[in-house]
Amino acid sequence: MAQKASERAMIEAGQVGAVLLAAGRSQRFGADDKLLADLAGEPLALHAARRLVALAPGRRVAVCSDADGALATRLAGLGFDIVLNAHPETGLSRSLAAGIARIAGAPVAAALVCLADMPFVGISHLRALLVAFDPVAAPVVASAQGDIAMPPALFARSTFASLQAGQGDRGGRALLAGAVRVAAAAGELRDIDRPDDLRGAR
Numbered sequence: 677m678a679q680k681a682s683e684r685a686m687i688e689a690g691q692v693g694a695v696l697l698a699a700g701r702s703q704r705f706g707a708d709d710k711l712l713a714d715l716a717g718e719p720l721a722l723h724a725a726r727r728l729v730a731l732a733p734g735r736r737v738a739v740c741s742d743a744d745g746a747l748a749t750r751l752a753g754l755g756f757d758i759v760l761n762a763h764p765e766t767g768l769s770r771s772l773a774a775g776i777a778r779i780a781g782a783p784v785a786a787a788l789v790c791l792a793d794m795p796f797v798g799i800s801h802l803r804a805l806l807v808a809f810d811p812v813a814a815p816v817v818a819s820a821q822g823d824i825a826m827p828p829a830l831f832a833r834s835t836f837a838s839l840q841a842g843q844g845d846r847g848g849r850a851l852l853a854g855a856v857r858v859a860a861a862a863g864e865l866r867d868i869d870r871p872d873d874l875r876g877a878r
Contacts, residue, residue: 686807687786692830693735693779694728696721698747698792699761699771710868711747711792720868721747723795725754728788730799735782738792739771769842776831776839785811787836789848790828794867797828797860804858805830816848820857821865829855 698711698721711721728736738756740748741764748758759778761771772789779787786809788802801819805828808817815832818825829852831839839848 686803687809687811687830689732689803689806690734691785692731692733692788692806693737693782693784693786694731694733694788694790695772695775695779696725696728696736696738696751696756696790696792697768697771697775698751699739699741699764700768700793709747713868715795715868719747719750720795721792722750722754724790724792724797725751725756727797727799727802728790729754731788731802733788734784735779737775737778739775772842772848773840776836780833780836780840785833787831787833787839788828789831791867793869794827794865796864796866798864801858801860801864802828808856808858814856816851816855818852818855818857819865820859825852825855825857826865 712719715723736756737759738751739759739761740751741761742748743758743760752758757778759774761774764771776787788805805817808814809830811832811834815834816829818829819827829848831848831851835851838851842848
């Protein structure tokens, strides 16, 4: 008989590699880099980064468009291994593939993929993704906003090759279609795309 989710032992955070995607072009935000925009006294991207630090995964990787830039420097200071994607215009998949490739070299059972422009995801939600994970029965666990599966999402090692083969902005979208979904609190999955989004968040 298959075990219920409540009876399965959750994957430990130390068995997970965290991938923070922070190489976007911020086209809808204007000339400024939205990931460095101030939110509650620090760069927007650091909110997501600090939640991952608190989760204490076995490995932390951040994919940035400038390995020596201000954001990469701040993330490296938080213990993130910086991976360069100098061509973010080619789509999210390139960043995802680069992050997964770096994580794949570590002894981890799964990758937790998060977006740096989603500053409101709480650590309790990240832990809920780990609880729902099973490498066989639930190899992909996604956050749910209504009927939509989206990041943050947890991917078993068995999916790493598929994640590295994606193109454009599709990334892990095909895998998310069949994901186990974990509902998030209202507003928790809100991302920042435009200056108005940031003003509303403040």
